[in-house]
Amino acid sequence: MNGPETITITPIGVVHCSLQTPEEAPRYYTISDVPGTLEIFPPYLEAMDGIEAGQTLVVLFWLHKARRDQLKVYPRGDRSRGLRGVFATRSPIRPNPIALSEFKVLKVQGNLIEVTGVDVINGTPIVDIKSLGERKDSTGK
């Protein structure tokens, strides 16, 4: 193997929401209208500068309750579709259980960002937050 064998990631915050177990969480943010609050830890407060209501944020999470010991899954638990490698799915089960969600910002107050569209459970650590990237237009420019 090339490169470091381990990488240490320090969470920059945590999500608060009504979802207590993976079973009750929506499968994906596009079908979620669950509200939640992103609590950003004090050392990272300055990094929130520029985040505003109405914006869409890309949020990376560490799915702390996910299994990490399986490389193949039945997508959406549907056995009729056969097993697929986890890298070809959005399954929470993966060697490094990093999730990517897009949330609409409702309000920013101090170190708290109120959002909607949450698909991760209460207490899930936040690894990073990014603004939505620019997309190519339909002409491919």
Ligand SMILES: C[S@@+](CC[C@H](N)C(=O)[O-])C[C@H]1O[C@@H](n2cnc3c(N)ncnc32)[C@H](O)[C@@H]1O
């Ligand atoms: C399929 S993942 C999608 C997450 C993200 N939008 C993505 O695509 O990477 C969402 C599912 O992960 C599970 N989940 C949510 N939070 C979790 C956590 N902290 N630990 C383990 N599983 C979690 C729930 O079952 C939820 O339905």
